[in-house]
Amino acid sequence: MAALDRPVVKPRPIYLNVLAIRQPLPAIVSILHRVSGALLFLLGIPLVLWGVHMSIASPDAFAQFKQIVGHPFSKLLMLALAWAYIHHLLAGVRHLALDLHVGVDLAPARRSSAIVLVLSLLLTVIVAVRLW
Amino acid sequence: MVSDVSYEAASAHYGWRDWLSQRVTAVVMLLYTLLVFAIVIWNGGLDYSVWKSVFANHAFRLATFLFMIALAFHAWVGVRNILMDYIKPAGWRLSLQTIVICVLIGYMGWTIEVLWGAL
Numbered sequence: 215m216a217a218l219d220r221p222v223v224k225p226r227p228i229y230l231n232v233l234a235i236r237q238p239l240p241a242i243v244s245i246l247h248r249v250s251g252a253l254l255f256l257l258g259i260p261l262v263l264w265g266v267h268m269s270i271a272s273p274d275a276f277a278q279f280k281q282i283v284g285h286p287f288s289k290l291l292m293l294a295l296a297w298a299y300i301h302h303l304l305a306g307v308r309h310l311a312l313d314l315h316v317g318v319d320l321a322p323a324r325r326s327s328a329i330v331l332v333l334s335l336l337l338t339v340i341v342a343v344r345l346w
Numbered sequence: 347m348v349s350d351v352s353y354e355a356a357s358a359h360y361g362w363r364d365w366l367s368q369r370v371t372a373v374v375m376l377l378y379t380l381l382v383f384a385i386v387i388w389n390g391g392l393d394y395s396v397w398k399s400v401f402a403n404h405a406f407r408l409a410t411f412l413f414m415i416a417l418a419f420h421a422w423v424g425v426r427n428i429l430m431d432y433i434k435p436a437g438w439r440l441s442l443q444t445i446v447i448c449v450l451i452g453y454m455g456w457t458i459e460v461l462w463g464a465l
Contacts, residue, residue: 252428255421259453267460269394270401276394303379306372313369 243327247305250298258295289345296341301334364423371416378413407461414457418450 237245269279282288308326311317317326385406389396400406425446433439 248424248428251421251424255425259417259421263453263456263460266401267456270398270460273394276397303376307376310369310372 239324239331240327243305243308243330246301246331247309250302250305253295253298254302257291258298261291261295293338293342293345297334297338300337300341301330304330304334367419368423371420374416375413375420378409378416381409401461411457411461414454418454422446422450 265279265283269276283292308317308330311326312323317323385400386392389400392400401410426443429439429442429446433442
């Protein structure tokens with residue numbers, strides 16, 4: 215019983231430096247789910263509302279809108295938001311699958327998180343090609 | 347059953363409801379996303395007249411409104427969770443949550459203006 219009272223000391227790193235910890239793929243997908251969600255709330259919603267509002271107002275406003283979104287900076291911003299939307303959506307679908315007990319085991323869960331990461335980047339590249 | 351009593355006292359019971367609503371709203375937004383994607387593909391891109399006629403359609407406006415309601419609830423649960431995780435002082439957290447609610451209500455007002463305002 216005495217053994218339980220004594221803490222077992224092993225030479226383990228006790229710091230929790232986020233940058234020093236090598237995160238598993240599902241953890242990366244998870245934190246990006248959060249980051250992309252925050253990005254969509256802060257920038258995505260107001261910018262899309264502004265864009266739709268302006269673009270359906272009149273033919274002139276539509277032309278002006280096209281000019282604004284044609285600017286390289288706008289395109290970069292739209293690309294970032296497109297990635298955020300795509301990643302958030304795919305990570306969400308993965309989440310729904312996990313809720314239905316699909317792919318819960320370690321190996322499939324790792325594989326699906328890799329698919330989410332890669333597929334969202336691929337689709338973002340397609341968006342980039344369409345934008346430029 | 348002491349443990350049951352303490353559980354009752356400690357739980358606000360909104361956990362499972364938010365869990366469910368987060369998924370229902372996600373599915374609503376997923377379906378709307380597919381709808382918009384299909385409309386864009388169907389029309390082979392969007393010039394002004396097509397864009398205008400899409401938004402002139404009453405069913406599409408209602409679908410967009412439904413999407414925005416789902417989005418507002420979804421964003422509330424998500425952003426609130428972020429604030430609960432990272433903002434420890436209760437006063438700051440409550441203030442930020444209040445701002446988020448106001449912003450979301452503002453987004454909904456803006457949505458109604460876009461959909462039914464000047465058209």
